[in-house]
Amino acid sequence: MVETAAAPGPDQMEQGESLIGLYMPQSASPYAFDVPLHEWPPAEQVLVLLLYVQAEGIGGLARLPRLPDLAGQTPDVFDTGPHAQKAPDEAVQAVRDALEADTLDDLRGGLIIGDPGKLRRSYDRKNGSRPTQIRFALASCQYPSDFLDHMPNGEHATRGPADASLLALADLLGESGAPTLLLLAGDQVYIDATAGLFDPKVTDDRFRMAYERRGQSRGVMAVTQRLNLVVETMLDDHEIRDNWANDPDPKMRGKDTDFKAGTQAYLKYQRGKTGRLPAHLWRNFTHDGVPFFLSDTRTEREGRTALNCHKAKIMGPKQFDELCAWLTKPEYAELPKFVLTPSAILPRRREVAGHSSCALHSDAWDGYPRSFHALLKFLCDKEVERVVFLSGDEHLCNVVTARVTNCITEKQCTLHSVHSSGLYAPYPFANGVPDNFQADETFLFPNSMSGPYCCEVRTSFVSGDGFALIAADRSQSGWHLNVGFYGASGLKENGSFPRELG
Incomplete structure (x- = not known):
């Protein structure tokens, strides 16, 4: 699970409200996922924070396993107990804490540079032109x-x-x-x-x-x-x-x-x-x-x-x-x-x-x-x-x-x-x-x-x-x-x- 935020400047890391969206992996590989460019936040820099799925008690925020599909339920049904109810709030708080407490040096590994709206290529095959x-x-x-x-x-x-x-x-x-x-x-x-x-x-x-x-x-x-x-x-x-x-x-x-x-x-x-x-x-x-x-x-x-x-x-x-x-x-x-x-x-x-x-x-x-x-x-x-x-x-x-x-x-x-x-x-x-x-x-x-x-x-x-x-x-x-x-x-x-x- 990946949270993306419009990246603040070095002196504005406390802006936790800059959270923009949630993207889930679509690739068969757990090490790569695709985000369509038209869904990418229109910003010069975007900060990607990874929220790791861990078993309860290991450390960090735990996420309970999905329920088995035994009674016609969809596999997306989650536990509705106290842990599941407070998990989203704790996830948001974890993101907020990172943006408020960590420096740009700490977060640089998740910084993506480039605005998709400004990407340009010298050649456009749709208009019938030839590469130059x-x-x-x-x-x-x-x-x-x-x-x-x-x-x-x-x-x-x-x-x-x-x-x-x-x-x-x-x-x-x-x-x-x-x-x-x-x-x-x-x-x-x-x-x-x-x-x-x-x-x-x-x-x-x-x-x-x-x-x-x-x-x-x-x-x-x-x-x-x-x-x-x-x-x-x-x-x-x-x-x-x-x-x-x-x-x-x-x-x-x-x-x-x-x-x-x-x-x-x-x-x-x-x-x-x-x-x-x-x-x-x-x-x-x-x-x-x-x-x-x-x-x-x-x-x-x-x-x-x-x-x-x-x-x-x-x-x-x-x-x-x-x-x-x-x-x-x-x-x-x-x-x-x-x-x-x-x-x-x-x-x-x-x-x-x-x-x-x-x-x-x-x-x-x-x-x-x-x-x-x-x-x-x-x-x-x-x-x-x-x-x-x-x-x-x-x-x-x-x-x-x-x-x-x-x-x-x-x-x-x-x-x-x-x-x-x-x-x-x-x-x-x-x-x-x-x-x-x-x-x-x-x-x-x-x-x-x-x-x-x-x-x-x-x-x-x-x-x-x-x-x-x-x-x-x-x-x-x-x-x-x-x-x-x-x-x-x-x-x-x-x-x-x-x-x-x-």
């Missing part, structure tokens, strides 16, 4: 904070390093032309933050506590508790275990408790879904009329050994086929197409570029050459244009422009890749550096000695924590892409990269 622009943010890798680097609860407290990037993004959300979509490319939590040294030993605690810790972050609250920002996520390895991959031994698959617990925690805390695992995690959607495909390059990857690494796939055949079909949809032909892939497609790691036998040492697409080459081949043969791959994981900003050519048919395609740095990646030994990658190269595939495909790669790097702001605009000459890499202090030096999409 898109604004969104890309981020990845939020290492957890501790008492040394988190931001205190005080309203005007100094920003802690762990929250600085997300708070900088929150500052931009109130400006003109702000992004209306945030893509999180994985590693939103680190289940293995201390490599097992101080991590909880009970499986449920390891996942639950990591997500609860994330939810209490000032930066996460500032960005995600907004009506004017859609947040879409995909998981990567640290939601499960560092460098997780399926066991190469088929007999051991299905016995990995970390995989099941990690995937269920991701679905529960990031997507509001509980129960049995779905058939797949990948999905696609449109935002402002522009198509996005969120691919799963983690849970479907095949286990690798030195004997099979050149045949192993980074995603299942059904997902790969769906991605290819999506890339060639006629209605998307003239639009930019954004593919979120937590594992970077380019640039290749230097050791892999040096010798293909090193593929086993890469966790990205170049470590799965069968899938890597098949995707580049498909894009080239179908001459797919205006494709932008989005990724995270390496803790290093980069922008890639690549041209793939079939040396026999002379078919070509140009693709772009944007890789966001970590939002907070404090350990240098875990962060990628430009020297780890073959920034500019030309390579042949399916093997290094012959084509018939040739891929020319050009890469630009930017260092430091932060996120990417991506804008695509359409003019008479075609679509134009602009990528800006931001840190806690704003746009990074030499952090803006324009590209032509055609």
Whole structure:
């Protein structure tokens, strides 16, 4: 049960009379519920207070169980005794007490920003118009904070390093032309933050506590508790275990408790879904009329050994086929197409570029050459244009422009890749550096000695924590892409990269 109140200012928390309405969960999940926007209070800020249902005597306000439907009564019949009669009054008093006694710091976790009546999109398909622009943010890798680097609860407290990037993004959300979509490319939590040294030993605690810790972050609250920002996520390895991959031994698959617990925690805390695992995690959607495909390059990857690494796939055949079909949809032909892939497609790691036998040492697409080459081949043969791959994981900003050519048919395609740095990646030994990658190269595939495909790669790097702001605009000459890499202090030096999409 949720009570909503028009949020008062920091000096007006005593206005308990601002109670507006009562909303009950409509979703099958107990962790998510939908409130139609037209029913949402028309206010710039709304405070949501959760009233927990507890057994009598446990603490707080108790609510008696429903009576059994034995005599034709509806299941909504409640006990009418003294407890039930005074329960509504006590509930109202509990809300009033919270608004009168608690500060904004205490209540911030329930503060929702944004007036539904002022939500605007640049594209309205109802009037037959075509998309002309898109604004969104890309981020990845939020290492957890501790008492040394988190931001205190005080309203005007100094920003802690762990929250600085997300708070900088929150500052931009109130400006003109702000992004209306945030893509999180994985590693939103680190289940293995201390490599097992101080991590909880009970499986449920390891996942639950990591997500609860994330939810209490000032930066996460500032960005995600907004009506004017859609947040879409995909998981990567640290939601499960560092460098997780399926066991190469088929007999051991299905016995990995970390995989099941990690995937269920991701679905529960990031997507509001509980129960049995779905058939797949990948999905696609449109935002402002522009198509996005969120691919799963983690849970479907095949286990690798030195004997099979050149045949192993980074995603299942059904997902790969769906991605290819999506890339060639006629209605998307003239639009930019954004593919979120937590594992970077380019640039290749230097050791892999040096010798293909090193593929086993890469966790990205170049470590799965069968899938890597098949995707580049498909894009080239179908001459797919205006494709932008989005990724995270390496803790290093980069922008890639690549041209793939079939040396026999002379078919070509140009693709772009944007890789966001970590939002907070404090350990240098875990962060990628430009020297780890073959920034500019030309390579042949399916093997290094012959084509018939040739891929020319050009890469630009930017260092430091932060996120990417991506804008695509359409003019008479075609679509134009602009990528800006931001840190806690704003746009990074030499952090803006324009590209032509055609």
